[in-house]
Amino acid sequence: MARAEFLLVTCLFAIASSLSIRHNESAIGDLEEYIEIKKAEIGTRYRLQYHVSPPVGWMNDPNGFSYYKGEFHLFYQYYPYDSVWGPMHWGHFSSPDLVQWNQLPTALIPEEEMCFSGSAVVDGDTFTLIYTGREVVEEEPLYKESQFLAFSDDGVHFHKYENNPVLTSKIPDFRDPKVWKYENDWYMVVGTKTSDEYGKVELYSSKDLKSWEFLSVIGESTGEMGYMWECPDFFNLDGKFILLMSPQGVQPQGDRYKNTYQTGYIIGSFNYDTFEFIPEVGFQEIDFGHDFYASQTTEHNGKRYLAAWFSMWDVEHPEDVDGWAGAMTIIRELNLVGDRITVKPIEEMLTLRQESIKTGAFASDEVLTLPKASELIIEGDLNEKIELLIEGTEGGGKVWLRWDPEIGKVVVDRGSEDIRQVEWLPIGEQIWRVFLDTSSLELFCGEGEVVFSSRVYADGEWKISNLSPQSLLVDVYSLARSV
Numbered sequence: 001m002a003r004a005e006f007l008l009v010t011c012l013f014a015i016a017s018s019l020s021i022r023h024n025e026s027a028i029g030d031l032e033e034y035i036e037i038k039k040a041e042i043g044t045r046y047r048l049q050y051h052v053s054p055p056v057g058w059m060n061d062p063n064g065f066s067y068y069k070g071e072f073h074l075f076y077q078y079y080p081y082d083s084v085w086g087p088m089h090w091g092h093f094s095s096p097d098l099v100q101w102n103q104l105p106t107a108l109i110p111e112e113e114m115c116f117s118g119s120a121v122v123d124g125d126t127f128t129l130i131y132t133g134r135e136v137v138e139e140e141p142l143y144k145e146s147q148f149l150a151f152s153d154d155g156v157h158f159h160k161y162e163n164n165p166v167l168t169s170k171i172p173d174f175r176d177p178k179v180w181k182y183e184n185d186w187y188m189v190v191g192t193k194t195s196d197e198y199g200k201v202e203l204y205s206s207k208d209l210k211s212w213e214f215l216s217v218i219g220e221s222t223g224e225m226g227y228m229w230e231c232p233d234f235f236n237l238d239g240k241f242i243l244l245m246s247p248q249g250v251q252p253q254g255d256r257y258k259n260t261y262q263t264g265y266i267i268g269s270f271n272y273d274t275f276e277f278i279p280e281v282g283f284q285e286i287d288f289g290h291d292f293y294a295s296q297t298t299e300h301n302g303k304r305y306l307a308a309w310f311s312m313w314d315v316e317h318p319e320d321v322d323g324w325a326g327a328m329t330i331i332r333e334l335n336l337v338g339d340r341i342t343v344k345p346i347e348e349m350l351t352l353r354q355e356s357i358k359t360g361a362f363a364s365d366e367v368l369t370l371p372k373a374s375e376l377i378i379e380g381d382l383n384e385k386i387e388l389l390i391e392g393t394e395g396g397g398k399v400w401l402r403w404d405p406e407i408g409k410v411v412v413d414r415g416s417e418d419i420r421q422v423e424w425l426p427i428g429e430q431i432w433r434v435f436l437d438t439s440s441l442e443l444f445c446g447e448g449e450v451v452f453s454s455r456v457y458a459d460g461e462w463k464i465s466n467l468s469p470q471s472l473l474v475d476v477y478s479l480a481r482s483v
Helices: 003-041 316-321 347-352
Strands: 057-068 073-078 089-095 104-107 115-124 127-137 143-152 175-182 184-191 199-206 214-218 228-237 240-248 264-271 276-285 295-300 305-307 332-337 342-345 353-362 367-370 372-381 386-392 398-404 408-415 419-423 431-436 438-443 450-455 463-468 472-479
Touching: 003 104, 057 089, 057 127, 057 305, 073 115, 104 127, 104 143, 115 143, 175 228, 184 214, 199 240, 199 264, 214 228, 214 276, 228 295, 228 332, 240 276, 240 295, 264 342, 264 450, 276 342, 342 438, 347 353, 353 367, 353 372, 353 431, 367 472, 408 438, 419 450
Parallel strands: 057 115, 057 295, 115 175, 199 228
Antiparallel strands: 057 073, 073 089, 089 104, 115 127, 127 143, 175 184, 184 199, 184 228, 199 214, 228 240, 240 264, 264 276, 295 305, 305 332, 332 342, 353 472, 367 463, 372 431, 372 472, 386 398, 386 463, 398 408, 408 419, 431 438, 438 450
């Protein structure tokens, strides 16, 4: 190619790229105007006060959980035009401390591709999103999934890479990339499935985030762990490697795997020379509640933080008639203790405490009324039964929290046999820490050995009844709004 032709082609590419960026910025500007107008119509009866939720419309998986230029960033699967799942965008919040959250403009909007889940990394001064683009095709199953890039130099405005996609597969289900850097190379895990429909996670590497090489399969089902492994995450935690993922198609086994889909982890060892992950402890659920899926982690200042979609597929979302649906859990800190991960609320949650409502004895048959945003710390004799009824002062949904020493299980019961329960073996403190928001409950047992995240759509304020045969010790606080 002659120099003049080369310069012309380069100029045309630059013009096309500029027009694409301006078109994208215009479309996002129009969307943000729509969101601001639509927010006035949103019903607030179940609106959460310290959990990230969409300003309007639908939310599911957390995406791009990361730290860039002094702020944490949390993106999410987003459909702003209705309170049901639709063509996926990326919504966006930022936070200085993982507690106080600020809504930012929508980061990605669909074009030829829907913007499915992914992650974010910092490459020099550039903030890079790596996401799955789902495109419609003519062949069965009528879609394909590939990995795309988008870039930002301010953490707010993003433009898509002109040479997307950067990684493709012959398998149509090929999604949810999680990327990290080790020494001089980038690594990516992607959720997919085998040719005989068993879930698996593949590992890739790159020097520049744009050209990727397949390295290995770091985990796969042989049938008992479902047909698709979504939202994989892979990280070092306290000297071991954790493969965290959300398998679809796992059949219930007693108390376990009772949600539509599950989220959990495998503990093992990993070698960056052989790219082999050797499992040492089999799959364990990371949260035992009704509404927890598609978790994603990030690391900052030596701590590993986790967020998850505070909902579940194929269940009712009572808030959808109010113009919105979905939320994120509060952020949790992960640690490895023996053969399991402990999950605790981050320390910064203490900054939300306002009025101390009650401290001391909570007598049997006593009833407390609490604001919609509250925290309870509960301690009792674990040799005796504990039972609390949590409901709304004006009716609606309710939930029972129970401890039965004869079977050694914690129970979260939403009625109508909608029960989640698991064995609890305290390793230290023998307390329950309960976070209540307008339509949610998060229960942390002891040092975080057992955690339940469940949506509870009670009306009015919270009413807590001690149905235990014993008096309990409690500390109860109202919590500030932070979103």
